[in-house]
Amino acid sequence: MDNESIIRVFTLSGLNETMNHRITLFSLTLLCYCVILFVNVSLIMTIILDENLHEPMYILLCSFCINGLYGTAGFYPKFLLDLLSSSHVISYTGCLFQAFVMYSFACSDLSILAVMAYDRYLAICRPLQYHSVMTKKRLSHLVCFSWLTPFCIFSINVLLTSRLKLCSSKIQRLFCVNWMIVKLACSDTNTISNSIFAYVTIGFYVSHGLFIIWSYMYLIKTCVRSKEDRAKFMQTCMPHLISLLISFLITVVIDLMYMRFGSKDLPQSLQNFIAIEFLLVPPVMNPLIYGFKLTKIRNRIVGLVYVSRK
Template identity: 75%
Template sequence: MDNVSVVRIFILSGLNETYNYRVTLLTFTSLYYCVILFFNISIIMIIILDQNLHEPMYVLLCSLCFNGLYGTTGFYPKLLFDLFSSSQQISYEGCLLQAFVMYSFACGELSILAVMAYDRYVAICRPLHYLSVMTKRRLAQLICFSWLTPFSIFSINVLLTSRLKLCGTKIERLFCVNWVIVKLTCYDTDTFSNNMVAYFTMFIYVSHGFFIIWTYMHLIRTCVRSKEERVKFMQTCVPHVVSLVTFLFVILFDLMYMRFGSTDLPQSIQNFIAIEFLLIPPVMNPLIYGFKLTKIRNRILSLVCFEREFAPPSKFNL
């Protein structure tokens, strides 16, 4: 059984230099996680409860918000527990699970954004065929694709990692990452299979990126010809572009730093770089779509006005 790891506990050292700021970090992290939950759950409930929003674009937005909840739930509760605790440990199984959640969340985000790009392509470039193409069955297939693809790939990835013989327990991050776990393997351990799966994963998601570029080439070409299509593009595609560019920027920045970055930077800056994709997209996505998409914005405003209308009068107005 030489290929079975004997490591049972990992040490997360990302909080080592923040001991004097634990209370402040705990307060802000708790509030921020509550904001993430509130924004994403609000969008999800609005879409579920309003029959007028049961359209492919809004259902895919609902899936995007679910993914934001999924990824942040894999990180923030553990971080809050670590801020309470004097030692930041995680079990071997828990570390693999967290690594799976982090990777599947990040790649699931890109898969959902790719599916949303396809939806916008059909809606704007082939509007007469939209209802026949984006049927309920096709929508269900696209959602299953966007969730099952990262789940399947990273199940294999984590399974291969679990077979490696490890010679280290210290992870210099706030959470577990599969690539960092692989770097803890002993020198005589064969990681060829892990590398092949990593390259295959990279190929799959680079293909996602090229597909999105292809759809937007057609979208822009179509919108140049028609003022009506330009209005539709600005209203429904701009939030998608902002979400996509923001997500790609933060995730690529983290990947480049993880592979080639210097360890001489202060720990706080390293931590911020590592968790950008868990800080910005989960809050920005529901905000940008909530403000930009007319139906959701009107629904939010109607709820606010309804509450104000039926709020009990204060004693100063009597």
């Protein structure tokens, strides 16, 4: 029998212990989502409307913010509805789709950060060759790579998960995650292909992380020699490093490690916070960091505010 005929909906139990405060949670969540929409859309529109910002670094930043909107759209609307509802369920298809969005969003972020590191390496270490190497065509290929590769990888991942026979419909999370669905499989032997593919995927994106680390170590080594290069590094590379720390070393890595190896004895509220960190902190902080740190964007925003006051 097809597993879809056995389990048609999943129950999300992450909110069970916090429903006494759901009005407060709804208000704070709605405010947070509005802030995410405002800061990301503002930065995207600033870059699109100002031709002086149509450079590789800013186009990559624009794609970074678009990806942030994509990922948060997969979580916040459904979560807000759950806060207003007495039952927290999601359809089988909807759960697989949400899991796909969550994973592809996180991995696209890492891919974009890797492309940004490559762009900064060219700009600082090979400035004379920068414009001949980072052409519009190559930039478009890199942006497509950073988006389409996670989409293809996690399409296969979700397809493998959809073939599993599941023996439970209860997910101990606020939202659907592929690994949590796999853990509901009736037999461990059925999840071998999922596990193998998961570790291959992890290895692929670990290589992204290693490339970023190598790039910035090389950049730091290069920039130490010149005061001008040090200033350029602090101006354009520090936001990338901060984004990397916020997006992955603090949020995604903690969540992945907890999901696979963490204790179930932690309070549900703490488990929830660990789960939604990467949907809460990076989408708010990244546009603010870039907006204040990158001179061209900061000057453009200040100019718009000054004109609007007049």
